[in-house]
Amino acid sequence: MKTTSGKAALERVLLGDRERAEAMVQALSASEPVERYTHGFHTGPAGLHPDAARDLIALFPGDSVLDPFVGGGTILVEGRAAGRKTFGRDLSSIAIRIARARTSSADEALLTRMRSASRKITEAAQKSTLQPPEAIQRVLEQWYAPYVLSELEAIRQGVLASEPDIRPLLETVFSSILVKVSWRKSDTSAQREKHHRPPGTASILFHKKARELGRRIADLRAVVPEGTPEAEIRRFDARQVSLKEQVDLVLTSPPYPSTYDYLPMQHLRRVWLEEREEQDALEVGARRLWRDGERAALKRWRSDTETWMKAAASNLRPGGHLVIVIGDGFTPAGPIDSSEPTELGARAAGLTSVARASVERPDHARGTVRWEHAFAYQKP
Template structure:
């Protein structure tokens, strides 16, 4: 049976004391403001039945899609961030165990190439290419650059299935900020870290071995339900059919909180992904609201365009679960529940239930910006009144 009221005690338990939040493929790659996976898990179970279709139109790192696959629901993910859409696909795609075994000989080949490069002062005997992008040498120390280049060229040089190549490239992407001069996942300033020779390769080897173990476990417990990921703009969802979705579970960008394009810029440089366009199309970025001085109206306009599609693609009377935080723009506090109430009223959703909690205490809020504030985060369940 579909339950549209929220069990507040259970939600508070999930938020404040969720236990392991990095199980299975959830741990593959860092991403800011990921869901605590138990939360979309709870919402998917409450709002849908087996084999129904779940949409997450701001899927980010794909947490909702992984949970949908674990719970036997089909799912569709959309994100404007090419890396987000990419990691969503890899995290929710099974790879047969015998295919995963091919990673072992590959790791040995990479080790030989990196070691002989270190021993022979730059000569590895393996033809690899070093990518060229703006400020490359500011962000990467020379030996890190060489080791990353050997790893990437080795992956591309192999005759692999698309799934396995993407899996290996996602592991590669996950270590890039750590071995670069970028301070942290959410701080885009540079300092020279102490990264000894071979450390980049060793970090990659450990990462892949962990990912292989997790993928084997995922293979055992995940359903075979289809997952489709689109790298697209939430305001342009015409490619999704009317009434094609049974529930929406999502968390939009909170206004003036993150710059997703910025934190992952170096990764996208290595993965040959475009990122310049994200400055224009990323909704709610700090760039737009802090640097360019845009007010809340532009955010609400963008969200309204998304909401109109949500109403169109969601079946009548079915539910949209949205998780949104309070935000401050130019010293003014905007409450997440009020934003959703305005959007619901103008587009045609009815609010059925609402739970909120202190954002600074929630365990996913590793962003220092939230820790000392009294901002709250809200979960709202809406019904499609069409």
């Protein structure tokens, strides 16, 4: 059925199980800033709203959750808080680092060692005269003031030399400050904007973020029910995911078509962390594909949608649910509908439809409206 919500005179569509469709509309409407647990620790575009993740998990009970496009791990954080066994996959090594840190079950002793290592690294970085290795310096000097570059190199070396169990957390802390202290406008804009930050800013920010991560991990740990296994997160193509066990729920927010270039967006972080082997060509829905030709890009995205949905379905136990949150895309030629390819993908994957909610949202940047959808399917 189609209704018009009185408030903003925007349209919404609800189909199937009425109660679940209503709850899915609520999930799509979540917009309040959230500070709980590790949410928001590291910037990243297009994260699902934590309340939406929490409510959708609650709507589809079971023991386990898989997110094959895990990004920063929002869904897994909420899965852990709900006591689920959690699995995440993503192509981006940076996303994997963030998701692992944000779902970490590190105990207080480890977090204390992390903070103490961070303090030492910060002290050394404030006196740093180091420069990054020549191969990466040439790229990085376009993005940082020389003294910032020098501090960051000292932090990087300190992080790389840290103990193996705290290093992944410190790498994520390091990653979290790299755009902020650079001349890059933001994660999503590669525009250069020179600004001055006093010497020592990068070092102090690093320590501040290390303490913040420690606090947030402890906050999450306090609510995760005892006996909840660690999240299992790996770098892998969503189109080929094959877990050792079947799950009750696949909940995910895949890339919207032609909206972001997720992997190239992490350019600065990849250079600093010397990540060479990214698999950019495997990215689903990447905006850059549309620049090379609308028809071919659309065809490939539709086929990728079907492939990853089939893979997701193969990891579901019979009776399990696949729940997808996705918005329409935009190209210079107009909007790209995400709903039809998703419905076709579900059919090809042998899934049956349980409920659907679609809501119109104002898109202020384009002065228009954009549809956001939530689909719930079940494996027979």
